[in-house]
Amino acid sequence: MNEEMRALQKNATWELVPLPHGKKTIGCGWSYTVKLNADGFIEKYKASLVAKQYTQRYGVDFQETFASVVKINTIRVLLSLVVNLD
Numbered sequence: 001m002n003e004e005m006r007a008l009q010k011n012a013t014w015e016l017v018p019l020p021h022g023k024k025t026i027g028c029g030w031s032y033t034v035k036l037n038a039d040g041f042i043e044k045y046k047a048s049l050v051a052k053q054y055t056q057r058y059g060v061d062f063q064e065t066f067a068s069v070v071k072i073n074t075i076r077v078l079l080s081l082v083v084n085l086d
Contacts, residue, residue, distance in 0.1 A: 001030060001047045008049065027052045 008014070019025060031050050037043040 001049075004047045004049060 028049055028051050031048045033046040033048070035043045035046055
């Protein structure tokens with residue numbers, strides 16, 4: 001968790017701002033994952049800080065959604081398409 005928090009702070013992932021009047025904060029929690037290598041042995045432990053999105057309501061707590069995570073396989077497929085279809 002400490003490593004993940006250092007990475008979030010280093011990358012300036014968020015910015016503290018005052019809470020608008022009449023709005024509630026949403027909580028967050030840790031999600032833990034054990035990453036395995038091809039042999040099935042533990043490669044690393046991963047911790048992610050995630051928002052408790054089930055407490056949000058569209059148009060009240062947020063206006064838009066986004067996913068900032070891209071899998072490397074997606075990038076490889078896109079690059080392959082660009083090279084082969086150019």
